[in-house]
Amino acid sequence: MSLNSIILKNFFKNLKNYTLYMFALVFSVALYFSFVLMSQDDSVADELLSSDLMSTGFIVGSVFLIVIIVTFVMFANSIFLRRRNRELALFQLIGMTRDKVLRLLVVENAVIYFGSLMIGIAFGFLVYRMLLMMLLRMMQIDLAVGMTFSIEAVVQTALLFLFIFALLMAQNYIFLKKTTLINMLKLEQSSEATYRGMGKGTVIFGVLGLSMIMSGYWLSANMMNFGNLLIFLMFGILFLTIAGTYITFKFSVAFILNMIRKSKNGHVNVNDVLSLTSIMFKMKSNAFLLTLISVVSATSMGLMSLSYIAYYSVEQTIEASVPNDYTFYEESDMEFYSDLLNENAIDHETVHIPTISYNGEGDAITIDPEAPGGFDTALSLSIVSDEHVDNFEAKDDEIMITGVAYFIDSYIDFNLNQTITLSSNDYKREVELKSIGEQAVLPSFVTYGSPQAIVSEEVYNELEKNHNDDEETNQPREGFGIDIAGEDSQGIYQFMSEYDYPPFESKIGQYNMQMQGSGLTMFIIGFVGLAFLLTSGCILYFKQIGESEDEKGSYNILRKLGFTENEIIKGLTIKMAVTFGVPLLIGVLHTYFAVNAGWFLFGNEIWVPMLTVVGAYIILYSVFALISLLYYKKVVKQSI
Template structure:
């Protein structure tokens, strides 16, 4: 028989095994080719106006995606070779050399790869349009996406998958040459390990795994505390090592120990559900510990990165409002032409004026004693004050007396990293004149533009009108006496902010045009020393769109990679369960012959699948939750909604894989008799 006929017969005989591997190849090619095709879609990138940094980020994402595809295909090929181990052993028994077997399987792999690449590229070409539409939707761009075939994407994908084919062939040849004939016939049994008794050492190590994870979670909550800031990298490394190491120990020792304890407590009275659920999990845990640890860590990392990116994107509106707390911001009556244009075009608006007076103060005076090592603890900066009557335009019921002040406009990552305490005194100064205030309340309301506070989230003091007038008079006196150098006065040049809020959002487009036409979007400031400073003043909508465009591509790339990680880990779990189902087929045949029904057997399988998919998912969710919780405030202002949305997507997709796995087990059970 010729080698080509042997290949055809072998592929026909192994069709039930090939479809799993073939699906893995098609999925990998589709995912990669659609992403690369999108990268070379010039029409999309013209609309997006991609920056150099974003282009580099997209290329890096392509390499990461290739690593995911490589990992996925190599694992699928390893599993496929393991399921064909007996067949390879029979080939050797009938006299075929290992070299001839390698040639046989190499031809099969080449045929599979060619077919998978062709189908995958076709599916990837069509799916790239869907991803392009999603990207433009995320970036809030309106345009018609056309089907564009990229020869660059085709060439890159062909080279990439040719390299992948070579790696797969090397893996296959290495697996065949390194194993003995006897091990080929027992390869499918290697996952089973009889665990008769647990030593105190194993119990201790299993408990240590739980303690390591707990310590990693606790340390993550303290990661950005000021007293730990000097050892940030070391602390991050410790958290990573303890969490991953603890996860492995939990899967390697803790789970098997718990399952064995439950079994022993039943004193030999095991139901068929116990036999099909507890025992297989316990016996396979040694060999599955590494893969489950890897899957859990990948799930946690991908979910954490996706969640942080989504937090930044989700918080775009809030972040923009902290910079521009109104539709338009005017400073020191610089927008008279703009207001006149609004009136001429009959655009109705509300106007709120805030008088401003800067003082020098060290905000660290309001920090706790534990944060005394913070650089802000003794660093003085400019804090603007506004009179109570202006603040009452927003919060009418507010009242103050004497030297009481309300600290407001303080939010975002500053409020999370440097929390302040109320009912404390703070000393401020203008020149050599000092005033002591009592902070009676701390609020996060955004009132003053980020231009004034040198970035959104800067604190603002609300003082009584009498005190505000006193501060203004003091400032004028200092200027006259030159107690402060004229050059330093540029640090607080603002004296008034006017917030413009349109009554109808339908007028926003026209108002933005007038805002630019009148030149109000650009501000030139000259300080007392004659130095000139240029400021670009964006409207709220302009600021929000800038944030969406800068963060939209990030959330798209991370979500795409997160989907790839999720599909990879979910598919690996699914493939493992399919393999185990085939290995346990003989056991189901015996159970069916002695009278157990399909329903009896499926009860144990339900429990087993709940563990195999549920435990890695739950631990992965916990890992990502504590990772996100430790530093989410550096990325945005909203945590709960983005976190729950991302977690819900992961739970839903894992549930789908679990349902597919249960369905495959049901089919195996039905066919076992």
């Protein structure tokens, strides 16, 4: 039989094992190619308020995509080499040189790889328009999308995957050169961790791993109590959670499962044999891979959750920082645009709000002493009279605080019906706190992010009379704005934007910019997260294929002992739930504590965005567990 015949026969023999691998390759090529096509679409870039926003985002995203794809291909190839070690050894035993074996692998991989490359580019071109429409919808840009094909994108994709193919061939060459014939025949056995019972070391490290993770969680939940050590604390949390995760997979899982097995007092059933016992052997040898999957899954879900929180909270963020449809730095600027609107018969109302700054302290304001920003016990407040704002009416000796940014709640507590002492140098005035709100009444460039406080006209006049102006701060003391009658529109905004001077800020402009920025960020992170989810799920699936083939003899024995197919499948279902569920559970817990530590810096809602992301991730991840179980079911049927 010629070498070409062996290559052809061997290729079709192993084709069934490469099905999901080829699908993952095609999907990876399609993702990267469509990603490159979108980054080169000038029609979209022209619609963005920031010309560098899209290019920077896609460059960062493409780097992460490349890292994920390269890691996946190298991992998958390593798994396949180990699965085929006996086959490769037999080729050498029948007289084939290592060069011919390498040639066989090169031809096989070339057919699979470059076939997947061509199919992936074609598929990427087809889905490119759909993905671009999804991106535009997320950024709320109304633009007709056409089909754009780029030779440059094809060349860029082909060069990348040609480079990855070269890495694969180098990996194959090193494997064949360094692995002896005897080691190839024994590689399958030596790759599995040998279970040596529950020694004291396993118990100690098992408890240590769980303790490290819980310590990391506790520190992340109390980060704001360590304000001066925040940077060092973050590195400490990373070390505790990552190292703790590795030790958990290496020792803690076996420790817990062994305790469950011992609790049965020797009365184990087929489910225990196929799930608990098997996992105790396998988790230890795959500790590094499972740690990598858990940590990167947590990173993906965490970043997607934070980006969705920012996207979900855009409207509330605008309302809390931009009080009017248009805000201006000077009164003359406001009058200029007011005259312009009058000339074009656009009904509007001008807004002029004077303000003074006072420090507030007392029983109504509790500030965390470790809070960032240099706060001691007083909070800077921008005082406004209720005569100058709508929907607020303060009685004498009452104060209503509004424009409270969502992140302030993490280190400042407000207590209603308690006293606030307003102070300016030696003058002090006590008022009672009646309400707290998020709606801004002054623009952020006037308040510098501080909350606004509404008091009665009488109290405001008294405060203004006794206020000590600090000339050195050069802080604006007035807010100027325009509110369009009815509702503002993109048409009016575009009309006003035609004038470069004087400058202004607008709700629509801020909304467009934040939606574009957060929408693009969420899309790219979701894109990269999907690529990782696909590749990590495939790697776990490939691992299960290998384990199912190794355990085929065990299924044969169990069937001969009288166990039914359903009983065996039930045990394997538990095994799949633990194998896929434990890394996912740890990843979800890491995600929750990471997001919970800093979500308030991105928006004002955590549960809806985070549960949406985590729920979608769990559903997609479960698909790979189901596919693995179906493969096990097929192996069990073939065991007799």
